[in-house]
Structures are given as C-alpha cells and as structure tokens.
Amino acid sequence: MLPVEVPYCGDLRLERWTKLSQQDPLVRFYDVCELAANAAMGGPNGRKLFCVDLGHCHDKFRGFDIKVLAVIYSRFQEVMLLDAGTLFFQSPMALWETDKYKSTGTLFFHDRICLEYSFLAARSPFVGGQDGMAIGALHRFLADFNVKPYHQLDVVGRRDPSLQYSEQLLGLDLDFQPSSFLINSHAWKLHTGHQMDSSLVLWNKARQPRATAILASFISLNGLPTVPSYGDKELFWIACELAETAYAFSDFAVGAIGPDLVTSGSNNDGVLCGDALQHFPEQIDAAKGSEADAEPLYMNSDYILKWGGTTKRLYSTAARAAELYPGSFTERKLPLSCPFDVTTTELAPAEATLLTQRFTLPKNFTCAREKPITGDRI
Structure with missing residues (x-):
C-alpha cells in the first residue's frame, strides 16, 4: 500500500486536519498555497514564481490548478494524482507495472469527445490555416509557445516517425516536433474541445524533467498565454507534447x-x-x-x-x-x-x-x- 498526500490551499481547518491526521498519521496534509506563496527565483527576495502573496495564491489555486501544484510539491518523484470523486473497481497498483507507464513515466486517460467549438477547439473569427483549413485554440497555443528555454532538460526518447507532409501541420510554424498522437488526436482534428481526463494521472517527475518544468510554467507568473483547457485537463498532455518527450494514453475511450x-x-x-x-x-x-x-x-x-x-x-x-x-x-x-x-x-x-x-x-x-x-x- 502506498502513502497518501492530501493537498489543500489554506481551506482546511486546523481541527479538521488534526482529526484526520490522528485517524491516519501516515497521510500527509500539505498547504500547497503556502509553499507556492514563498516560491521565488533567486531566493526569498527574488521574483515570485506562482503568486505575489498568499491571498493571490488562494484566489488562483482554489480550483483545478491546485492539482499541478500538488504534483510539483509532492515529496515523491512518482505520483498517482487522483480526484476525490474517483472510485476504483480494481486496484490501481497494477498501473505502475503497465508497459505504458514503465516505458514513459506517464499514463493518461481520454476525455469525452465533445464541445467541438470550445476550449481546445475554440475558433477565432477569420483565422484559418493552410488553404483555408480551420485553426483552433490548441493549434494557436502550440504555435506560439517557445520551447527553447527548456531544451537543456532531459526527456524520454520518442519512437515516432517524422511528419512528411506540411498539410498535417495545417501550415503552422511549430517550434517543436509534434508527435503522431497529437496530429491524429480528436482535439487536433477539431472534433472535441477536450482530449484528456485528469481525474487519474500517473507522472514520474524524475523521468520527465522537461515536461515537469513546462507544466510548472503553465501556472507561473511569466506572462505566457493560458492553456486553452478546461481547468487542468490537458496541461499534463500538452506539457509532454511541447517537451518532445514520449508519453502514453489509454488504448480505450472514456x-x-x-x-x-x-x-x-x-x-x-x-x-x-x-x-x-x-x-x-x-x-x-x-x-x-x-x-x-x-x-x-x-x-x-x-x-x-x-x-x-x-x-x-x-x-x-x-x-x-x-x-x-x-x-x-x-x-x-x-x-x-x-x-x-x-x-x-x-x-x-x-x-x-x-x-x-x-x-x-x-x-x-x-x-x-x-x-x-x-x-x-x-
């Protein structure tokens, strides 16, 4: 049986925390917003990384993005991230031993194929790609992201053929080599505004340092555009894609x-x-x-x-x-x-x-x- 960590953002009362800790002292409760509020470049007096102060952290991370902070501030390198509303029909321990996780240090699950004009698939008026091909929010975000600052960090090597035809890229000038999974995904084809269900995520920070750094950048005070995702849903997947690292999705749809x-x-x-x-x-x-x-x-x-x-x-x-x-x-x-x-x-x-x-x-x-x-x- 694995240890459990429960992140919160200044919203767990002391008496409640104490009671839960007494029932199971091996469950770690940690205030990720307090940790994030103190994070700064170059020491305590440096530029703030995630929020300007604790109040700002409460406003920013009492929602989906707390899950990204939970991974960043977990004491463990290998993390199984769970929503509270997740109920297993079989032990998830077997997931650690799947070929998908062992080969990539990641395991993702698919979301519903829906909302084909929203979120990742949102279109801008009069914006199109090559030969009038439609361009969505996912395409624009990926085309505008600068991956060069992260190249010094390691990745898990891909076994992915290079794309041969420019029409697969919709005329976009990408700063990274996209994977075949991305180009063939329902989100890339604008069939859906969602691609990934983040109610269960397996993530190995030690094996995915570049993707972890990009993941952290999505919620940092760096002036970068926001990922066009509903909450944290696709942040893990898109971080891996931009990192040009291998990652793994379930073979099956939701x-x-x-x-x-x-x-x-x-x-x-x-x-x-x-x-x-x-x-x-x-x-x-x-x-x-x-x-x-x-x-x-x-x-x-x-x-x-x-x-x-x-x-x-x-x-x-x-x-x-x-x-x-x-x-x-x-x-x-x-x-x-x-x-x-x-x-x-x-x-x-x-x-x-x-x-x-x-x-x-x-x-x-x-x-x-x-x-x-x-x-x-x-």
Missing part, C-alpha cells in the same frame, strides 16, 4: 456508468447516460484477444456519495478504441453524459457492491497501518 439506459446496446448500438467510466488502459489478458472487453478500472463523479444509496439497476459501457470518432453529441442531440453507439451491460454485483462500500466510507473513515511506508511513489 465510457459511461449509470442507471439511465436510454437504449440497450448489444453491438455498438446503445445509448447510456451517466458518469465517466475508464477501463484498464491496456488489455491485460492476452488470451482474450484484442477484441475482448477491457476490465472497468474506475469511475469519476461529482455525485459519487449518492451512488451507494440507489436501488436502480446500474449499467456500464464496454470499452472501445480511443481513436474511433463516433460523431457529434450536438448532431445526435444528446447531452455530453450520454455516449451513443455503445455496447451496454448491467453492472456486475461485485462492482455494485463497491459503490455501496464507497457510500459508507465517509461515515466510517479509519485506517490502520502497522509500520511507516517509505519510497519514491505516492
């Missing part, structure tokens, strides 16, 4: 889990409305074959504490390849929480039981360990 089965689907013909469901990022049972369904790994929900009290039948979607573009929610006139053309199945009893256990967990929070845990992972 699915759904919930009680609202609009249309039952046995062969990619269903519609299920619900919260985000992620499958194990690679097929772990080779005997099943590449077409077999991957195992559910975790769900993410803002309403996760309500799930354990439901008496309704619960359903989930089968895994499908991340590179598949199913079409537009807008054109299908469906909410973003309702993936379509999916295979659906009723939730297994063991998986439903986990939801009930999570429902009771906050009421019975306790944890006992026999000895301290040390190491480089969190």
